[in-house]
Amino acid sequence: MNTPLTKNQPETLEAVIIRFVGDSGDGMQLTGTQFSDTSAMFGNDIATFPNYPAEIRAPQGSLYGVSGFQVHIGSVEISTPGDEVDLLVAMNPAGLKTNLHAVKPGHTIIVDTDAFTRKNLEKAQYETNPLEDGSLSNYRVIEVAMTSLTKEALKSVEGLDNKTITRTKNMFALGMVYWMYNRSPEHTISFFNKKFKSSPSIIEANTKVLNTGYYFAETLELIPNAYTISPAKMPSGTYRIIMGNTATAWGFLAAAEKAGLELFLGSYPITPASDILHELVKHRHFGVKSLQAEDEIAGITSAIGAAFAGDLAITTTSGPGLALKGEAIGLAMMIELPLVIVNVQRGGPSTGLPTKTEQSDLLQALYGRNGESPVIVIAASTPANCFDYAFQAAKLSLEHMTPVILLTDGYIANGSAPWKIKSVNEMPEIKHKIIKEASEDWHPYDRDEDSLARNWAVPGTPGLEHRVGGLEKDRISGNVSYVPENHEYMTKKRAEKVKRVQNYIPELKTEFANEGDLLVVGWGGTYGSLHSAVKHMNENGHKNIGYAHFNYINPLPKNTEAVLKRFKKIVVCELNSGQFVKVLKMNFDGLNLTQFNKIQGLPFGNQELEEKFKQLLK
Amino acid sequence: METTIEKKYTYKDFESDQEVRWCPGCDDYVILRSMQKALPEMGVKREDVVFISGIGCSSRFPYYMNTYGMHGIHGRAPAIATGVKLANPNLSVWVITGDGDSMAIGGNHFIHVLRRNIDLNIVMFNNEIYGLTKGQFSPTSLLGQKTKSSPYGNTQPPFSAGELAIGSQARFFARVGGNTPKEMTQIFIETVKFKGTSLIEVMQNCPIFNDGAYDEFTNKEVREDRQLFVEHGKPMIFGKQRNKGLILKGLKLEVVTIGENGIKEEDILIHNAKEEDPTLHQMLVRSKYPLVTGIIRSFEEMTFVVREDEQTAKVKANSKFRKTDDLFFSGDVYQVI
Numbered sequence: 001m002n003t004p005l006t007k008n009q010p011e012t013l014e015a016v017i018i019r020f021v022g023d024s025g026d027g028m029q030l031t032g033t034q035f036s037d038t039s040a041m042f043g044n045d046i047a048t049f050p051n052y053p054a055e056i057r058a059p060q061g062s063l064y065g066v067s068g069f070q071v072h073i074g075s076v077e078i079s080t081p082g083d084e085v086d087l088l089v090a091m092n093p094a095g096l097k098t099n100l101h102a103v104k105p106g107h108t109i110i111v112d113t114d115a116f117t118r119k120n121l122e123k124a125q126y127e128t129n130p131l132e133d134g135s136l137s138n139y140r141v142i143e144v145a146m147t148s149l150t151k152e153a154l155k156s157v158e159g160l161d162n163k164t165i166t167r168t169k170n171m172f173a174l175g176m177v178y179w180m181y182n183r184s185p186e187h188t189i190s191f192f193n194k195k196f197k198s199s200p201s202i203i204e205a206n207t208k209v210l211n212t213g214y215y216f217a218e219t220l221e222l223i224p225n226a227y228t229i230s231p232a233k234m235p236s237g238t239y240r241i242i243m244g245n246t247a248t249a250w251g252f253l254a255a256a257e258k259a260g261l262e263l264f265l266g267s268y269p270i271t272p273a274s275d276i277l278h279e280l281v282k283h284r285h286f287g288v289k290s291l292q293a294e295d296e297i298a299g300i301t302s303a304i305g306a307a308f309a310g311d312l313a314i315t316t317t318s319g320p321g322l323a324l325k326g327e328a329i330g331l332a333m334m335i336e337l338p339l340v341i342v343n344v345q346r347g348g349p350s351t352g353l354p355t356k357t358e359q360s361d362l363l364q365a366l367y368g369r370n371g372e373s374p375v376i377v378i379a380a381s382t383p384a385n386c387f388d389y390a391f392q393a394a395k396l397s398l399e400h401m402t403p404v405i406l407l408t409d410g411y412i413a414n415g416s417a418p419w420k421i422k423s424v425n426e427m428p429e430i431k432h433k434i435i436k437e438a439s440e441d442w443h444p445y446d447r448d449e450d451s452l453a454r455n456w457a458v459p460g461t462p463g464l465e466h467r468v469g470g471l472e473k474d475r476i477s478g479n480v481s482y483v484p485e486n487h488e489y490m491t492k493k494r495a496e497k498v499k500r501v502q503n504y505i506p507e508l509k510t511e512f513a514n515e516g517d518l519l520v521v522g523w524g525g526t527y528g529s530l531h532s533a534v535k536h537m538n539e540n541g542h543k544n545i546g547y548a549h550f551n552y553i554n555p556l557p558k559n560t561e562a563v564l565k566r567f568k569k570i571v572v573c574e575l576n577s578g579q580f581v582k583v584l585k586m587n588f589d590g591l592n593l594t595q596f597n598k599i600q601g602l603p604f605g606n607q608e609l610e611e612k613f614k615q616l617l618k
Numbered sequence: 619m620e621t622t623i624e625k626k627y628t629y630k631d632f633e634s635d636q637e638v639r640w641c642p643g644c645d646d647y648v649i650l651r652s653m654q655k656a657l658p659e660m661g662v663k664r665e666d667v668v669f670i671s672g673i674g675c676s677s678r679f680p681y682y683m684n685t686y687g688m689h690g691i692h693g694r695a696p697a698i699a700t701g702v703k704l705a706n707p708n709l710s711v712w713v714i715t716g717d718g719d720s721m722a723i724g725g726n727h728f729i730h731v732l733r734r735n736i737d738l739n740i741v742m743f744n745n746e747i748y749g750l751t752k753g754q755f756s757p758t759s760l761l762g763q764k765t766k767s768s769p770y771g772n773t774q775p776p777f778s779a780g781e782l783a784i785g786s787q788a789r790f791f792a793r794v795g796g797n798t799p800k801e802m803t804q805i806f807i808e809t810v811k812f813k814g815t816s817l818i819e820v821m822q823n824c825p826i827f828n829d830g831a832y833d834e835f836t837n838k839e840v841r842e843d844r845q846l847f848v849e850h851g852k853p854m855i856f857g858k859q860r861n862k863g864l865i866l867k868g869l870k871l872e873v874v875t876i877g878e879n880g881i882k883e884e885d886i887l888i889h890n891a892k893e894e895d896p897t898l899h900q901m902l903v904r905s906k907y908p909l910v911t912g913i914i915r916s917f918e919e920m921t922f923v924v925r926e927d928e929q930t931a932k933v934k935a936n937s938k939f940r941k942t943d944d945l946f947f948s949g950d951v952y953q954v955i
Contacts, residue, residue: 041952043952043954236955239952240946286939286945298727301727302704305703307701308698328691424941459706459709460706465686466686467683479636479681
């Protein structure tokens, strides 16, 4: 559909942040996803952030039932979904109340006036109607009776019940926003055609409402003009929009193909990690084997069994699940088998905040096991690079014969961004340690001189029959050994093996400055927020502030201490009360370390970061 | 699915170089030797045999077998074994467990592995006590039993392994005395022929912490009178004189004597292990007089791996994806020039 533009030429903007909010059943996630996909196809850089309640269908109209989706699109590099929004689309009073604080003064709010009933206002704890009491005078409010306009538009479509009709109103809002930002609804219409293939009346209804919203905005004099955001300058290539959890799943698919092994997933559903399971179970055509196990422990132990038998084995979970898997991680570490454990971190402790983000499982990942049981710990930092770090987790695990914990978090796992698609051909080689033939003097715990990785003798191979287990092993035969010196030797060997991974991972790099007054340090999923804050300061004249981001946590990159020492002051920013800063303090003396923490289940905002950094620079 | 071979092994081929460290007089030695004797008869290559265990006295078993093996963590052997079998269905995978390992700490995995019906063979060493931790009551210890952790008598009623298993949809259940190696060897061989999860409960005497737990059923002098060793298709006859038998009276089993009260041999129930309905199998499991041994239930159904394989084959046939690149570059992709 090529709609002629309005009489006014659209005004060009560099970037815009839009937030869609409504009841958890209002389809805000779909609305947001459609807008971001369409914008990405248009060539914008994007970052998205869904924010939804733990309840699947919280009571309608309630404050805690509000579901939101924020999208940041730009013609410039976009690394976060942004803080304050330029446009808020509020489908009900509860959505307005809980999100108003995020709207930039003077900017636009679109509301569905039909939802501002006395009942809904009460549920949102409004004493007076904000549309009437003047409390929104600092904003440009566009009042639209979306529900009734939707009903009117669908009068002629047959076979629709009332519920379906009301549920289509999110497409009215989307149509309006498409017009406002000069986007064609075409992509969304073809999405309807695919998604609702079997119900033509649903396709017709959604298409009709979407177009009605679009034309409504066009003819509405309340909207003075449309805006446009030009395509961003991104490296050329083939792109797609990818969610962090999907990227993680695909990284493992690529690793299995590269290594020439079959992929096995043992998993138990848990928010926010389940989407990795959902994604991998689809891919039986690649020979992916998956077991939705009876519990978290069976998830990991089945993966240990599969690893023993020669598969690339992984298990996926979130914080509480990692706690349950602790003993089994110790077993995999002890018997020195390759295994990747993905922990999509969420707000803790205990059940905590299942749908919110946090980085509070770092110390659990490093130390949450009995005995001394070091494993490799790495962390992805953007939705798209979940692909690279999943691949890397598999590679390190297979080449070093050790469990690897891959940390992501709810923020990057559910967030989406453009991904310049990587062909498997571009990925590095993976050389697993499977041995096919027995030599005369073969032993299960023979180690590679450089990496200290043992070999991988897989059941089914004649002559390599051997036993492994959680009891301390003899340094060569792998048989049970209670010899005191052997235990000390093996404890040190296992630690040394993980330590030597330093020789196989990239060095730490800094951005914006190599030395200076302040180094901002982050790890994992905070990359987008920290990077854009430092970048913004740098562009505004603060050339003495650098940024270092850690993806490798155990072991740390070799040059870590040298890099950190080049700065007078270091601020370690984390979404916890200071875990990585403890790791740095434990490892290095004489660093001027401070910390900046946030424990609200939310990502860092640009402003709070910049304020803190400026204060530290004084 | 295990590949058959020409090479003939002896039990010695399955002995590992590790010194066996169970207490003298333990039935575990009998089980070990019975297994080593059964394996050459199974037509399985040694490199295709895997023993997975949990924790407990029984679970040291894999160390003593010259096959592939893993001594896992407490209670989790069925889950580990499930992963092994899914990774390579060609392997003959055994789970070695005890009453505490399988029905206390590993209860969840135990019921689910049976439900799924993956082709594994589970040998449960049931000694009705915790041996390795030195004498606490287990989930099969008797009510009132005095142990280290129940000095005034156990107040927790026991599980019956067979009832729990069949209640969890076990398709194969056998029971055998720990002091009858010939029968045990025979059952191990039969177990391998069965496709699906099979459970063999061994009434294993612990001479240190629960000595004589099964004496009333397993002692040589009483064994024939107290045990009914069932075989598929044969009448349920037992007793030194082979004149006792089981009949069904109403909803209960009843012991009768052939030649008394007009009972003839053809009145005795014929054992049908392959019956889908587990009602009678459950009654046999519960019976204390006679205590029923042998293969009580052996009902074959499609196994988990076969079901998975069929689904995979269908998905593969209908999929346009051969390589991951096909997936990555499919759908909503766009070019940036």
